[in-house]
Amino acid sequence: MEFSRRDLLKLGLFGSAALMLPAERVARTELAVINRMPESRLPGPFTVPFAVPPVLQPDHVTPTTAYYTIEQRQVSAEILPGLPTTIWGYNGMTPGPTIVNHQGQQAVVRQINNLPDVHPSLRYKVWTSTHLHGSASLPQYDGYASDITEPGQYKDYVYPNIQDARTLWYHDHGVHITATNAQMGLAGVYILHDPIEQALPIPHGDYDVPLVIKDAMFQQNGELIFDDNNQSGMYGDVILVNGKPWPLMQVEPRKYRFRILNASISRSYRLALDTDDPLVVIGTDGGLMPHPQPVGDLRLGMAERYEVVIDFAKYKPGQRVVLRNLQPPNNIDYTNTNVVMAFEVGAAVSDASHNEVPVDLNPNMRTMGLTEADAVRTRHFDFGRADGEWVINSKTWADIVNSDYEYVAANPGFEDVEIWELQNDSGGWFHPVHIHLVDFKILDRNGRPPHPYELGPKDVAYVGEGEIVRVLMRFEHQRGKYMMHCHNLVHEDHDMMTQFEVGFGGDDPMHADRAAPLPAGPLFTEPERPQSGGDAGSGSGSGSAPQQPATAPGGGTTGAGGSGSSASGSTTSGSPGKSTSPRKHRRSRRKPHKPSKAKASSAKPSKATPSKGKATSHKPAKRKPATGAKPKKARKPLVRRSPKRS
Numbered sequence: 001m002e003f004s005r006r007d008l009l010k011l012g013l014f015g016s017a018a019l020m021l022p023a024e025r026v027a028r029t030e031l032a033v034i035n036r037m038p039e040s041r042l043p044g045p046f047t048v049p050f051a052v053p054p055v056l057q058p059d060h061v062t063p064t065t066a067y068y069t070i071e072q073r074q075v076s077a078e079i080l081p082g083l084p085t086t087i088w089g090y091n092g093m094t095p096g097p098t099i100v101n102h103q104g105q106q107a108v109v110r111q112i113n114n115l116p117d118v119h120p121s122l123r124y125k126v127w128t129s130t131h132l133h134g135s136a137s138l139p140q141y142d143g144y145a146s147d148i149t150e151p152g153q154y155k156d157y158v159y160p161n162i163q164d165a166r167t168l169w170y171h172d173h174g175v176h177i178t179a180t181n182a183q184m185g186l187a188g189v190y191i192l193h194d195p196i197e198q199a200l201p202i203p204h205g206d207y208d209v210p211l212v213i214k215d216a217m218f219q220q221n222g223e224l225i226f227d228d229n230n231q232s233g234m235y236g237d238v239i240l241v242n243g244k245p246w247p248l249m250q251v252e253p254r255k256y257r258f259r260i261l262n263a264s265i266s267r268s269y270r271l272a273l274d275t276d277d278p279l280v281v282i283g284t285d286g287g288l289m290p291h292p293q294p295v296g297d298l299r300l301g302m303a304e305r306y307e308v309v310i311d312f313a314k315y316k317p318g319q320r321v322v323l324r325n326l327q328p329p330n331n332i333d334y335t336n337t338n339v340v341m342a343f344e345v346g347a348a349v350s351d352a353s354h355n356e357v358p359v360d361l362n363p364n365m366r367t368m369g370l371t372e373a374d375a376v377r378t379r380h381f382d383f384g385r386a387d388g389e390w391v392i393n394s395k396t397w398a399d400i401v402n403s404d405y406e407y408v409a410a411n412p413g414f415e416d417v418e419i420w421e422l423q424n425d426s427g428g429w430f431h432p433v434h435i436h437l438v439d440f441k442i443l444d445r446n447g448r449p450p451h452p453y454e455l456g457p458k459d460v461a462y463v464g465e466g467e468i469v470r471v472l473m474r475f476e477h478q479r480g481k482y483m484m485h486c487h488n489l490v491h492e493d494h495d496m497m498t499q500f501e502v503g504f505g506g507d508d509p510m511h512a513d514r515a516a517p518l519p520a521g522p523l524f525t526e527p528e529r530p531q532s533g534g535d536a537g538s539g540s541g542s543g544s545a546p547q548q549p550a551t552a553p554g555g556g557t558t559g560a561g562g563s564g565s566s567a568s569g570s571t572t573s574g575s576p577g578k579s580t581s582p583r584k585h586r587r588s589r590r591k592p593h594k595p596s597k598a599k600a601s602s603a604k605p606s607k608a609t610p611s612k613g614k615a616t617s618h619k620p621a622k623r624k625p626a627t628g629a630k631p632k633k634a635r636k637p638l639v640r641r642s643p644k645r646s
Ligand SMILES: [Cu+2]
Pocket: 430, 431, 432, 486, 487, 488, 491, 492, 496
């Protein structure tokens, strides 16, 4: 059954995700599940080689800004050996390429939506919104769910990179279709370095490796299955690490630092080594912990990041070490979801440097130094279920949309410190709760201290079955409206998401910088060369002390040096023509790295040269893309299914 745009308008569904009637979607899902690939035909664990996503090279680098372009597109990928799978990838890859930046140098990432107009099997109308998870971005660059980019449009996101070194990730946040958009592949790692982290003797370079963990389920023809189990969660029978099923990684007998990200839609993990040796946790969502925490196992909710050091020096050459999943409750488990990947230990170490874990890691106690006495108020949030929807304090995102984005669940003052109590009444569900913009300190869980691995700055709290988790945070860096939601993306879509506003007068995420139609204008502008070269060049080139971008590879990939050399070329050659300034990234009141020096050398400030393609983006869009008009339909009661096993 197909619908035209006109049909949708007649049905009042235009702008909503419901391009298919619910019954048709259920029927298609059931058919896909019937055609599920039998587990006997899946690759065996540890038979596929490990791989690391490539590092994205910037299009252009100035002392203040690195510019990148990413195209969201649909491609056929080989995830299961020998079978094609239709995916949506950033630059056609899942995970997307890793973006590496340095504190103090902002990034501008152009996201081009070249996806099809409708999802290939679910037939919903496609839009995206890109969130950089872990970044204190301005509201209009935070991937506000309803600030959407449709196929044929693009948007330039500005990331301030003012925070401590950390593991961030960029992923889709398109309103009401985040789960399926992300399951199609729209997620990637973003690494921020800073001088303190770089100076530590912890593993760097080839020994600093991202592990993006995600589950998936496939049909016999290789295509993905999207079964949300009556809006409870999407669970796969295949565990992917960096897009590879249960991979086997060759390691040297020394320490490695793994940046572990749970990019799953609904599955949580409890990670442990089959040797019973400890995982030494050195970092959490918001960066390095004050001190390392060796733990026997580590629970990892969706969107949580932990940096973990594993020392392979104690193992014999040829020994295989398995990263297990002890399978937390309230996931749907399958035959091989109890393992994640394996490491095969080699005989020789090619680089023995940076092979330590010091007792002191992060001297910045801005988040972890907060105490309850700093808080000016406490707020309470209930994460529950009402009238067939997942709700926060009885509200849904549709309520936000219906208020024309005015309703806010909380309005902390700028730089206020508050305690938020996050409560999950249910014994049958867990909700990893993500609060945008801030880093927080977990105070306690049902009155007990947080787990040792949670003793670092966080932006996701695993609110487990029947738990109250208290978190403490300062609402700093930006003013404006930001989301809080469950990171079970199926819960988020249906409709466990709300917003809060920091201070007053912040930028409006819905109107400050909307997506614009393709073709895109220039990503950056090259100022005109002065008539006589020389003096202007010294103004821009010298003394800028650029922090080299992307020269430190984010984990064992090659080719990360190119941008560094081009950056140094542009800043040390003394050529005034190479100095650039960012186009139109206006209203960034807390952008500390405006390229004023670079501008000083240029003949014309870049403001005077707006890009043509983007000229319309300054106007508020008339359409109302976020689906407040979601059809109210009777929903089935939420029934837990027993695990399906083949
Ligand atoms: Cu949830």
